[in-house]
Amino acid sequence: METESLGQPCRNFQILGIGSFIDPVDGREKVVLSNFAAGATGNLILIDPASGEGEDIPLPGDSGAWAVLNWRDEKLLIGTCGTYGYLHCLDLASRTWAEPLRDPDEAYIWNLCIGSDGLVYGGTYPGCVLLRYDPHRHELQNMGRMSDESDNLYSRMVYGGVPGHILVSCGTANPHQTLWNIESGQTQSLGPTGAAVRGVGDGFISLQSGDQAVCYDSATFERLEQDRSDQLTNPPAPPSRxxxxxxxxxLASGSWLVNRGQEYYVDDGGHEAPELCPIPAQRPATQILTITADEAGNIWGAAGFGQTIFRHEPDTRTSWNSQVVTDNSGEVYGMAFAHGRLYLATYSGGDHVVYDPASEWGQLDNSNPVTLESVSPRLIRPSGKSVVGPDGHVWSGWMAAYGVYGGGLSKIDVDTHEMSCWYDPVPEQAVMSVAADATSVYFITGGQANGLAPKTVAPHFVVWDCTGRITWQHEFDMGTSLTSVAATGGDYVAIAIGDAVQFYRPAPQRLDRPIPVGAPIRYVDSLPDGCIAAFSEDHVWRIVPTTGQVEDVGDTPGRVNSMAVTAAGVIYLAVGTELVRWAI
Known part of the structure; x- marks a missing residue:
C-alpha cells in the first residue's frame, strides 16, 4: 500500500474542565484549563488572568479530563477521560506529576469533590462507581457501584457538603440520586426517580423533579416543606456575552475567566463585552473524524472532539483551522458540499450547520457559518454522517438522545435550508451509516445508543426514497454486526457485515452472498474505479463488485476513520491525527 503522510492538519482545543488557584511559584492567581486532545494526549493550560501569559503542561496519560480540583493551592487533582480514567496529581510548587492511579475497569472520572472526611471522591463511567482518593497517601480506592440499576453506567456527578455522606447522581438509563455513607459504606436513595441535583446548601440538599424544586434536610434526609433553593451559595454564572x-x-477580583471554544475572556461584569483572546498555547494535533473534498481538490475535515473544522490545501501543504462552528458542544460528524457550501451535522445539539468558504467567518452572530434547525431533543448524534442525496439535498443519519434507543434521518434542502426529519424509521435502532447514489438513499441500523450499553438487535439495511419512504429493506439475523455502507454509483451498494462485504443490487433489488475478507470490516468506501475499499483496524482490501474478486492491498498506516476522493480521483485518508494521500 503506497501512502504519503501530509502531516497533522487538524488542530484544536476542547476544554472540559476549569479551576483557579494561587500559584506557589509566584504567588499569583492562575486559572487552569483542562484540554482534551482527541486521538492524542491531553494537557493543562495555566493562564495568568492579569498578564494573559500561559503555561502548557502535558498530562502523563489519557486524552483529557473533565475533573479538575484545586487541593489547598498545593496540588491539582485531575480525573481523566477517554480511555484510562486516571487520577493524576500535579505538585504545583515543583510542576511534577505523581505516579498515575486508576481503577482498571473505569474509563472516565467525571468530577471530584471533597467529602466531610477530608478525602476526595469521584464519579465514573462505565461502572457507575464511587472512587475515593487520599491526597496524603496518594491512594485510590473503588467504593463500589452506586446504582442497583444494571443499565446505569454513569455516576455523574458527585457532591460533598453532606455531613457523613457523598451524594451521587446515577444515570442515564434510570436516573436517580444515591447517598453513600462514608462510615458504613451503605447506600440509600434520595428523592424521586429522575430528579436532578440543583445544589447542596447549608443544611439542605436541593433537587429538581420535573418543574418542581424539592429540598431535603442534609442530616435526616427528610423532605422539607420549604423550598430553600434560593439559599444555595453557588456563585452565579457570568453573563452570556x-x-x-x-x-x-x-476570580478573586470578582471577575470571571470564561472559555469559549478556542478562546477565552475575562469578564468584570461591565457594560461592554470583553475582548476574546486566543488560548495562550499551541493548538495540539487531534484526531480527524471525517474528511471530504471540495471542487478545487482541497480537503476539509472535522476534529474528533471540539466542534471545529479544518481545510488542507495539498498543493501548498498549508492548513487552516476554524473556531467553533456552532454554539453547542461536541463535534462535527457529517460533512458534505453542495453549491459550493459545506453542510455539517453535529453532536451534541443535533445541529445542522452551513458554511460558505467564500464569505467572511462570522459564527458569533450566526452569519457564517449558520446554525440551521436542529433535530434535538429526540436526536443528537449524527452517527450515520452525511451525504448528498439523489435530489441534491443533504441527508444525515442520527442516534437518539441519551438514555433512549432509536435513531432517524434528516434532510436539509440546500435551496431553502428547510429541515425535514424522520424519527425511528427502524424502531429503537440508530442509523449508523448513510450512503446515496443517483436513485436512492441507503442506510444501516444498529443497537448502539447514547449513555446506554449497546443492545443486541436484528439490524436493517434500508433503501429510502427522497419522499421519505422505505422502498426496500432487509432485516439481518439477531446479533449481526453492520458497520458501514457505501454506494458505487448506481449499480452496487456495499454493506460491511462482520468480516465480510455484502453487495446490494438496486436494479433487481437483491442482496448477493457475503464476500469474506478474513478480518472484521469497520469501514467501506467507494473508489474512483467503482470498486470498494474495505478497511479493518489496520488493513485494506479492494473488492470488485461485478466479479466479487478480492485484492489484498496491504496494511494501512493505522485505523482509517474516513476517506475522501477529489474530482481528479486523488484519494485521501484520515488516519488518527494524520492526513494521508493514497495511491492505488
Missing part, C-alpha cells in the same frame, strides 16, 4: 458552550471560574 457571546453565547455558546462555555466553562468558567470566578
Amino acid at each position: 457571546y453565547g455558546g458552550m462555555r466553562v468558567h471560574t470566578p
Whole structure:
C-alpha cells in the first residue's frame, strides 16, 4: 500500500474542565484549563488572568479530563477521560506529576469533590462507581457501584457538603440520586426517580423533579416543606456575552475567566463585552473524524472532539483551522458540499450547520457559518454522517438522545435550508451509516445508543426514497454486526457485515452472498474505479463488485476513520491525527 503522510492538519482545543488557584511559584492567581486532545494526549493550560501569559503542561496519560480540583493551592487533582480514567496529581510548587492511579475497569472520572472526611471522591463511567482518593497517601480506592440499576453506567456527578455522606447522581438509563455513607459504606436513595441535583446548601440538599424544586434536610434526609433553593451559595454564572458552550471560574477580583471554544475572556461584569483572546498555547494535533473534498481538490475535515473544522490545501501543504462552528458542544460528524457550501451535522445539539468558504467567518452572530434547525431533543448524534442525496439535498443519519434507543434521518434542502426529519424509521435502532447514489438513499441500523450499553438487535439495511419512504429493506439475523455502507454509483451498494462485504443490487433489488475478507470490516468506501475499499483496524482490501474478486492491498498506516476522493480521483485518508494521500 503506497501512502504519503501530509502531516497533522487538524488542530484544536476542547476544554472540559476549569479551576483557579494561587500559584506557589509566584504567588499569583492562575486559572487552569483542562484540554482534551482527541486521538492524542491531553494537557493543562495555566493562564495568568492579569498578564494573559500561559503555561502548557502535558498530562502523563489519557486524552483529557473533565475533573479538575484545586487541593489547598498545593496540588491539582485531575480525573481523566477517554480511555484510562486516571487520577493524576500535579505538585504545583515543583510542576511534577505523581505516579498515575486508576481503577482498571473505569474509563472516565467525571468530577471530584471533597467529602466531610477530608478525602476526595469521584464519579465514573462505565461502572457507575464511587472512587475515593487520599491526597496524603496518594491512594485510590473503588467504593463500589452506586446504582442497583444494571443499565446505569454513569455516576455523574458527585457532591460533598453532606455531613457523613457523598451524594451521587446515577444515570442515564434510570436516573436517580444515591447517598453513600462514608462510615458504613451503605447506600440509600434520595428523592424521586429522575430528579436532578440543583445544589447542596447549608443544611439542605436541593433537587429538581420535573418543574418542581424539592429540598431535603442534609442530616435526616427528610423532605422539607420549604423550598430553600434560593439559599444555595453557588456563585452565579457570568453573563452570556457571546453565547455558546462555555466553562468558567470566578476570580478573586470578582471577575470571571470564561472559555469559549478556542478562546477565552475575562469578564468584570461591565457594560461592554470583553475582548476574546486566543488560548495562550499551541493548538495540539487531534484526531480527524471525517474528511471530504471540495471542487478545487482541497480537503476539509472535522476534529474528533471540539466542534471545529479544518481545510488542507495539498498543493501548498498549508492548513487552516476554524473556531467553533456552532454554539453547542461536541463535534462535527457529517460533512458534505453542495453549491459550493459545506453542510455539517453535529453532536451534541443535533445541529445542522452551513458554511460558505467564500464569505467572511462570522459564527458569533450566526452569519457564517449558520446554525440551521436542529433535530434535538429526540436526536443528537449524527452517527450515520452525511451525504448528498439523489435530489441534491443533504441527508444525515442520527442516534437518539441519551438514555433512549432509536435513531432517524434528516434532510436539509440546500435551496431553502428547510429541515425535514424522520424519527425511528427502524424502531429503537440508530442509523449508523448513510450512503446515496443517483436513485436512492441507503442506510444501516444498529443497537448502539447514547449513555446506554449497546443492545443486541436484528439490524436493517434500508433503501429510502427522497419522499421519505422505505422502498426496500432487509432485516439481518439477531446479533449481526453492520458497520458501514457505501454506494458505487448506481449499480452496487456495499454493506460491511462482520468480516465480510455484502453487495446490494438496486436494479433487481437483491442482496448477493457475503464476500469474506478474513478480518472484521469497520469501514467501506467507494473508489474512483467503482470498486470498494474495505478497511479493518489496520488493513485494506479492494473488492470488485461485478466479479466479487478480492485484492489484498496491504496494511494501512493505522485505523482509517474516513476517506475522501477529489474530482481528479486523488484519494485521501484520515488516519488518527494524520492526513494521508493514497495511491492505488
